[in-house]
Amino acid sequence: MASEKGVMLLDFWVSSFGQRARIALAEKGVQYEYKEQNLDEKSDLLLKSNPVNKKIPVLIHDGKPVCESLIIVQYIDEVWSDKAPLLPYDPYERAQARFWADFVDKKMCDCGSRLWKLKGDEQEAAKKEMIEILQLLEAQLGDKKYFGGDTFGFVDVSFIPFTNRFYSYETFGNFSIEAVAPKLVLWAKRCMERESVAKTLYDPKKVHEFVCDLKKRLGIE
The missing domain is CATH 1.20.1050.10 (Glutathione S-transferase Yfyf (Class Pi); Chain A, domain 2)
Incomplete structure (x- = not known):
């Protein structure tokens, strides 16, 4: 299993896009730190982690940010590949x-x-x-x-x-x-x-x- 060290999700509670990442992490049984974001006053961490789009969600794994919800879900599926595969094999x-x-x-x-x-x-x-x-x-x-x-x-x-x-x-x-x-x-x-x-x-x-x-x-x- 891939390391779960330093798994963090920058998100906003009502975001449908962020909820994708939360569901995927839950399906895989991954423990992570959740950091709720104020979208009116974006945090330095969010701006640093996603300087291009400046949007949530952002998954940070071992200090490396992954942006865009569908890309995040695919990343989660590939990294924690030993449990609950989300994408078909074919x-x-x-x-x-x-x-x-x-x-x-x-x-x-x-x-x-x-x-x-x-x-x-x-x-x-x-x-x-x-x-x-x-x-x-x-x-x-x-x-x-x-x-x-x-x-x-x-x-x-x-x-x-x-x-x-x-x-x-x-x-x-x-x-x-x-x-x-x-x-x-x-x-x-x-x-x-x-x-x-x-x-x-x-x-x-x-x-x-x-x-x-x-x-x-x-x-x-």
């Missing part, structure tokens, strides 16, 4: 997993943000796009237990942190995710039965309160 299946994780990365956060930032026709367009995203993901899941089949893996880790924002998406977009993508809702419930997920994800209504407070701070009515 090269084609690995490529597919990376594709869908990248799809989540590029689509969910941006579209979700537009749901609560915009109004009128623009919000309706965001709502339509969100439904399309969810239905594409549901089609990819199919009748499988997890996205990778019977094993909780890379796509699940990448996507599950966004499910505690489903309540906000539904509230701002005025639609039901269960109605448009029922299999995703069941998948999310299965994932929540895992200790790594249940101990990482915050209550959806607490997340919604954060989003509402953020709207006020940004002056969005």
